[in-house]
Amino acid sequence: MASLKRSALAPKTFPKVSTIAGVTLKTARAGIKSPGRDDLLLVTLDRGTTVAGVFTRSATASAPVQWSRKVAASGKARAILINSGNANTFTGGQGVADVSSTAGMASRTAGCRPSDVLIASTGVIGEPLPVNRIQNALSRMQSSRRTASWLDAARAIGTTDTYPKGAMRRTFIGNTEVSLFGIAKGSGMIAPDMATMLAFIFTDAKLPASVLRVLLKEGIRTSFNCITVDSDTSTSDTVLLAATGQAANRSPQSVSAPQLKAFRVALKELLTDLAIQVVRDGEGASKFITVDVSGAASSAEARKAALAIANSPLVKTAISGEDANWGRIIMAVGKSGARLFQHRLAISIGGITITDGGERVPSYDENQVTTHLKGTDISIAVDLGVGRSRSRVWTCDLTHDYIRINADYRT
Amino acid sequence: MASLKRSALAPKTFPKVSTIAGVTLKTARAGIKSPGRDDLLLVTLDRGTTVAGVFTRSATASAPVQWSRKVAASGKARAILINSGNANTFTGGQGVADVSSTAGMASRTAGCRPSDVLIASTGVIGEPLPVNRIQNALSRMQSSRRTASWLDAARAIGTTDTYPKGAMRRTFIGNTEVSLFGIAKGSGMIAPDMATMLAFIFTDAKLPASVLRVLLKEGIRTSFNCITVDSDTSTSDTVLLAATGQAANRSPQSVSAPQLKAFRVALKELLTDLAIQVVRDGEGASKFITVDVSGAASSAEARKAALAIANSPLVKTAISGEDANWGRIIMAVGKSGARLFQHRLAISIGGITITDGGERVPSYDENQVTTHLKGTDISIAVDLGVGRSRSRVWTCDLTHDYIRINADYRT
Numbered sequence: 103m104a105s106l107k108r109s110a111l112a113p114k115t116f117p118k119v120s121t122i123a124g125v126t127l128k129t130a131r132a133g134i135k136s137p138g139r140d141d142l143l144l145v146t147l148d149r150g151t152t153v154a155g156v157f158t159r160s161a162t163a164s165a166p167v168q169w170s171r172k173v174a175a176s177g178k179a180r181a182i183l184i185n186s187g188n189a190n191t192f193t194g195g196q197g198v199a200d201v202s203s204t205a206g207m208a209s210r211t212a213g214c215r216p217s218d219v220l221i222a223s224t225g226v227i228g229e230p231l232p233v234n235r236i237q238n239a240l241s242r243m244q245s246s247r248r249t250a251s252w253l254d255a256a257r258a259i260g261t262t263d264t265y266p267k268g269a270m271r272r273t274f275i276g277n278t279e280v281s282l283f284g285i286a287k288g289s290g291m292i293a294p295d296m297a298t299m300l301a302f303i304f305t306d307a308k309l310p311a312s313v314l315r316v317l318l319k320e321g322i323r324t325s326f327n328c329i330t331v332d333s334d335t336s337t338s339d340t341v342l343l344a345a346t347g348q349a350a351n352r353s354p355q356s357v358s359a360p361q362l363k364a365f366r367v368a369l370k371e372l373l374t375d376l377a378i379q380v381v382r383d384g385e386g387a388s389k390f391i392t393v394d395v396s397g398a399a400s401s402a403e404a405r406k407a408a409l410a411i412a413n414s415p416l417v418k419t420a421i422s423g424e425d426a427n428w429g430r431i432i433m434a435v436g437k438s439g440a441r442l443f444q445h446r447l448a449i450s451i452g453g454i455t456i457t458d459g460g461e462r463v464p465s466y467d468e469n470q471v472t473t474h475l476k477g478t479d480i481s482i483a484v485d486l487g488v489g490r491s492r493s494r495v496w497t498c499d500l501t502h503d504y505i506r507i508n509a510d511y512r513t
Numbered sequence: 514m515a516s517l518k519r520s521a522l523a524p525k526t527f528p529k530v531s532t533i534a535g536v537t538l539k540t541a542r543a544g545i546k547s548p549g550r551d552d553l554l555l556v557t558l559d560r561g562t563t564v565a566g567v568f569t570r571s572a573t574a575s576a577p578v579q580w581s582r583k584v585a586a587s588g589k590a591r592a593i594l595i596n597s598g599n600a601n602t603f604t605g606g607q608g609v610a611d612v613s614s615t616a617g618m619a620s621r622t623a624g625c626r627p628s629d630v631l632i633a634s635t636g637v638i639g640e641p642l643p644v645n646r647i648q649n650a651l652s653r654m655q656s657s658r659r660t661a662s663w664l665d666a667a668r669a670i671g672t673t674d675t676y677p678k679g680a681m682r683r684t685f686i687g688n689t690e691v692s693l694f695g696i697a698k699g700s701g702m703i704a705p706d707m708a709t710m711l712a713f714i715f716t717d718a719k720l721p722a723s724v725l726r727v728l729l730k731e732g733i734r735t736s737f738n739c740i741t742v743d744s745d746t747s748t749s750d751t752v753l754l755a756a757t758g759q760a761a762n763r764s765p766q767s768v769s770a771p772q773l774k775a776f777r778v779a780l781k782e783l784l785t786d787l788a789i790q791v792v793r794d795g796e797g798a799s800k801f802i803t804v805d806v807s808g809a810a811s812s813a814e815a816r817k818a819a820l821a822i823a824n825s826p827l828v829k830t831a832i833s834g835e836d837a838n839w840g841r842i843i844m845a846v847g848k849s850g851a852r853l854f855q856h857r858l859a860i861s862i863g864g865i866t867i868t869d870g871g872e873r874v875p876s877y878d879e880n881q882v883t884t885h886l887k888g889t890d891i892s893i894a895v896d897l898g899v900g901r902s903r904s905r906v907w908t909c910d911l912t913h914d915y916i917r918i919n920a921d922y923r924t
Contacts, residue, residue: 159848160844160847160848161846161847161848161849161850161851161852161853161855162843162844162846162847162853162855162858163847189840191840191843192840192843192855192858192868192871192872192873193872194856194870194871194872194873195872196872197872226840227839227840227841227843227844228839228840228843228868228873337843337844337847415826415911415915415919416919419915419916419919419920420919420920422916422920423919423920425920428638428639429600429602429603429637429638429639430638432573432602432603432638432639433571433573433638435572435573436571436572436573436574437570437571437572438572439572440572441572442572442573444572444573444603445605447573447603457603457639459605460603460605461603461604461605461606461607461608462603462605462639500826500916501916501920502913502916502917504826504830504916505830505833505911505912505913505915505916506913508826508827508830508831508834509830509831509833509834509836509912
């Protein structure tokens with residue numbers, strides 16, 4: 103694979119290191135695909151940790167996704183084993199056996215039961231998982247006292263990522279200060295209809311699994327489910343939220359508890375932060391694009407129109423070419439299936455109104471839009487002129503580098 | 514716009530010229546967008562010609578589409594005016610007035626009523642139609658006796674097309690020999706859910722409009738509605754079928770008439786021929802891809818899975834890179850929403866079985882697939898293992914040239 107330059111849209115810094123009590127990180131070089139880099143992360147979680155997970159809806163979901171769905175459903179876990187370089191997807195009965203045996207190995211290293219181990223794998227599809235290498239790496243982890251930083255962890259789970267992705271928040275549940283730290287990976291095969299990559303969020307808050315589940319689902323709806331790089335949904339998408347409970351002795355038992363409000367906001371912010379980082383590392387991305395659709399008959403229709411714009415190769419190439427070709431936005435909303443009144447359709451780019459009432463505004467000055475398009479953060483707003491619902495979606499442009507990265511991914 | 518090399522996938526020749534009795538072609542250089550090339554085609558149809566049309570389903574359909582829908586619904590027409598370089602789409606009330614006035618101008622040249630004139634425009638969206646230039650060109654046409662060939666006509670209607678697209682068939686209705694000639698344009702903004710480009714088919718057969726309508730709709734279902742270049746549906750898509758009736762005195766009154774069988778087959782073949790030519794000129798295409806999905810629960814599900822493969826940027830870039838990355842096909846069918854049994858899923862490329870029963874076959878030799886991928890005509894077959902329905906879709910790969918063409922289309 104061609105080595106990749108750090109995305110021009112990458113954030114300047116990785117969040118300051120902050121430990122989450124009850125979470126221990128270890129990384130290793132298992133040599134699953136590429137030698138010379140960490141590709142295995144074992145997260146050990148103290149007794150009493152509650153978890154929730156959201157997984158891909160793909161009908162060809164990977165063996166690890168099928169395994170982890172069950173573990174997450176139990177509401178508790180003691181370890182998460184994540185490898186990059188091999189997705190263990192479409193590997194038949196052997197793939198299922200391999201997940202089970204790596205969970206067994208990780209449980210010995212972590213000192214828990216195999217059914218307490220969550221597994222996540224991304225990378226090439228259809229190749230058998232090199233279980234022996236993972237076994238060797240886990241043995242080395244067990245005998246070493248070296249723990250890894252969040253930055254090490256974020257790096258170990260990446261594949262075509264050009265920068266490590268992390269986000270942190272501090273907030274309160276009642277009077278108790280709690281921390282959240284999340285890491286994510288993903289840059290291609292990113293589309294909504296679920297998580298679209300891997301993300302792991304840890305908190306020392308004490309919360310029952312039933313509450314975590316609701317909070318995670320709600321947070322994903324406006325974050326990871328609103329991003330798209332290339333409309334391709336992965337077979338491995340996984341988002342896990344783990345709460346060690348070490349910050350407090352007591353926990354709110356219901357999502358509607360008023361003291362949860364700040365935590366809820368913090369979690370949503372953190373998920374959105376990570377989701378945006380994934381898009382900003384979209385394969386070959388040179389522009390980060392925010393698409394706002396308003397005036398829709400329903401929020402589902404708004405989302406449909408926003409995704410049609412965000413997934414249109416013609417819109418994405420126009421933006422990569424810094425070309426104010428707004429006709430392609432007209433085309434995209436037209437094909438989306440969302441109801442619209444053409445004689446009311448309003449489009450603006452970078453806050454500059456281009457069309458209103460179904461035609462170009464007389465004062466429209468293309469140079470202003472072109473100036474906006476020369477920047478890296480592009481905004482598109484469309485009002486469908488039908489109702490009051492809205493939706494926001496994030497994407498990136500489609501460039502030569504996307505082709506370069508994906509035409510020679512395995513070679 | 515960058516000048517474009519003839520697609521490597523272009524057919525060797527344009528069909529031998531054959532006139533269709535009752536059809537007269539004239540072309541002109543109106544200078545709508547680019548000087549120095551014909552960009553206007555006026556087709557005059559003799560009295561008694563019946564027509565049928567199928568149009569884009571886009572909610573932002575162009576002014577000409579809205580006009581022509583009405584004309585086609587009447588079942589008869591005396592002229593078709595087609596311009597390239599400007600789509601007259603999203604041009605508000607002015608656009609509607611412009612269609613009406615160009616229909617008036619063309620009706621004077623053709624000697625008919627404005628309501629007998631079909632109009633089709635493709636090119637840039639949102640720019641006002643240069644009506645004066647069209648008026649001048651029509652005046653020149655009227656005063657000149659020069660008629661155009663099918664090849665001239667096919668060239669005049671093109672935009673980013675790298676070669677003129679034409680197809681002909683001869684067949685019989687009962688004992689009467691009839692001819693069909695079709696021309697088409699299109700290479701980007703091509704996706705199904707209707708015609709996805711412009712195509713005009715002419716025949717000297719004598720057939721009522723009610724019969725034409727059924728035959729056209731049926732023929733499009735397995736041709737133009739089964740192609741995709743970039744999943745973007747145009748606002749201008751139009752397919753028109755015109756029958757001058759000059760080959761016979763009497764016509765079958767029902768589509769179920771047995772003497773129509775050969776004509777039906779010939780029309781389907783011709784439509785498929787033109788549709789494939791459009792894909793083979795897909796913007797930047799270096800490979801022509803046939804996707805067959807079988808074993809689906811219904812033909813709609815088969816089509817959904819086939820389109821998910823054909824529209825996946827990751828599948829398309831893998832093929833452009835001649836990379837046997839079949840995991841991306843697994844991903845694409847997985848996200849498609851079509852029912853499948855993963856433990857029965859079978860995939861082959863170029864007739865070489867890769868997976869069967871949910872995993873890679875032991876005998877799989879990647880070199881054989883790589884050899885197939887080095888060719889220009891690629892075939893992908895997937896069996897979902899659920900039912901007996903199937904679907905075939907045609908597409909092309911996604912290359913650097915697609916980006917190059919679309920990032921600087923207007924400049």
